[in-house]
Amino acid sequence: MDLKIESKEVDGIGVIVLEGEVDVYTAPKLKSRLIDIVDEGKYNIIIDLQKVEFMDSSGLGVLVGGLKRVKSHQGSISLVCTQENILKIFRITGLVKVFPIFSSEEEAVSSIQGS
Amino acid sequence: MAIMDRPTSITIPAKPEYVSVARLVVAACADLLGFDGDAVEDIKIAVSEACTNAILQLHREARTEERVVTLSVYATEQSLVIEVVFIAREPSGIEHAQRQLRERDLGMSILTSIMDKVEISRAREDGVTIKLAKDIPVEYPK
Numbered sequence: 001m002d003l004k005i006e007s008k009e010v011d012g013i014g015v016i017v018l019e020g021e022v023d024v025y026t027a028p029k030l031k032s033r034l035i036d037i038v039d040e041g042k043y044n045i046i047i048d049l050q051k052v053e054f055m056d057s058s059g060l061g062v063l064v065g066g067l068k069r070v071k072s073h074q075g076s077i078s079l080v081c082t083q084e085n086i087l088k089i090f091r092i093t094g095l096v097k098v099f100p101i102f103s104s105e106e107e108a109v110s111s112i113q114g115s
Numbered sequence: 116m117a118i119m120d121r122p123t124s125i126t127i128p129a130k131p132e133y134v135s136v137a138r139l140v141v142a143a144c145a146d147l148l149g150f151d152g153d154a155v156e157d158i159k160i161a162v163s164e165a166c167t168n169a170i171l172q173l174h175r176e177a178r179t180e181e182r183v184v185t186l187s188v189y190a191t192e193q194s195l196v197i198e199v200v201f202i203a204r205e206p207s208g209i210e211h212a213q214r215q216l217r218e219r220d221l222g223m224s225i226l227t228s229i230m231d232k233v234e235i236s237r238a239r240e241d242g243v244t245i246k247l248a249k250d251i252p253v254e255y256p257k
Contacts, residue, residue, distance in 0.1 A: 024167040025131035054138070054156075056163040057222035064221075085156040092228045093221050 002026060005033050010109055014042035019051035022059030030059065034066040043075025046108045055086055060093060067098065076100070076115075078108040118147050119190035127166075129173040129182035129201065134166045137186055141197055144188045148195055149252050157229040158195070158249060162186070164222040165199040165245040172243075173201060194231065194248040203243045 003026035004019040014037040022030060037045060047063065049055070067077045078100045081087055090096045102108040125140050127133035138159045145158045169184045187198045226233050232248035 021135060023131070023134055023163050024170065025134060054159065054163075056160050056167065057225055058163075058167060060221050085153065088156075089160065089225055093224050 003029055005030060007033060007037060009042070010046075010105070011113065012042070012044075013109060013112055014040070014045040015048065015105060016045065017048040017051070021054040022052060022062075023054065023056050024058040027058040027062045031062045031065065034062065034069070038066075038069050038073070038075075043070045043073040044078075044112050045070060045075065046078045046080060046105060046112070048105055049079055049081040049086055050083070052081075052083070052086055055089060057089075057093075060089065060095060063099065064095070076112065078102060078112060080105050080108055117190065119144060119188070119195070122187040122189040124185060124187045126183050126185045129170045129184050131167075131170060133184075134163055134170070137166050137184075138162050141186065141188055145195055145249075148190055150195070150249070151252070154249065154252070158197070161226055161230050161247050161249075162197060162199070164226050165197070165247060168222065168245065169199055169201040169243075172203065176203070190251065191248075194250050197247045199245040199247070200238050200242050202241050 002020055003022055006017045008015050008017070016033060016037065018030065020026065034045070045066070063077065070077055080102050082103050087096075087101070090099065090101065100108070100111065102111065123140070123144055125137065127137055141162045142155050142159050145155045150158065166184055166186070173182050173184075183201070185200045187200070189196055226247070230247045231250050232246070234246040236244050236246065238244040
């Protein structure tokens with residue numbers, strides 16, 4: 001399965017909605033979209049993983065790379081994810097301490113606006 | 116004859132788009148052996164990590180011929196075993212495979228956390244084998 005990537009802007013925050021599988025084949029597509037969004041000047045980004053069915057370390061690597069990129073502009077990457085199978089790999093790798101993870105896009109937006 | 120006591124094998128081109136095919140085949144085998152949904156998801160991630168490692172190494176060697184990765188899946192009394200084999204042209208292929216997994220430490224942490232055994236060894240004809248095993252659920256009727 002391929003990876004569908006949709007992006008939008010909510011109150012100045014870049015939101016990327018992913019659907020499908022993130023692996024060594026599809027991760028470069030996500031990397032490229034993240035770079036585009038940062039290049040557009042959006043440094044606070046929400047990535048919605050609710051429709052992601054599979055993710056491995058290739059996907060995690062892109063998220064970590066994206067975080068380094070936005071951090072250099074004092075930005076942030078927040079995730080929206082409630083699926084246990086995806087959350088598990090964030091727990092195993094300790095990335096739950098690196099990325100704020102929310103259960104909805106609205107919660108993520110409120111948190112960024114409140115910070 | 117017990118389920119999966121003979122290997123099911125698949126050879127895929129060493130290209131990123133084929134990793135999902137490997138995942139599907141191994142997931143179907145795990146399902147046959149009675150692994151639950153969560154365990155099947157773990158096994159899919161492990162296969163993805165091992166195949167990614169093999170493919171990245173073959174691409175690093177810049178080889179244009181014989182770029183394939185072979186997977187064999189079988190069951191022992193206790194475990195589902197997945198062997199991911201590829202031919203490393205460079206003599207130090209096995210060391211590269213081990214180092215690459217360490218360097219991709221996110222991948223290695225995932226592999227060692229979700230599988231019961233992870234082993235990298237030398238196979239025949241300059242091959243490198245990444246061997247993964249996961250214990251079969253105890254309730255599975257042998």
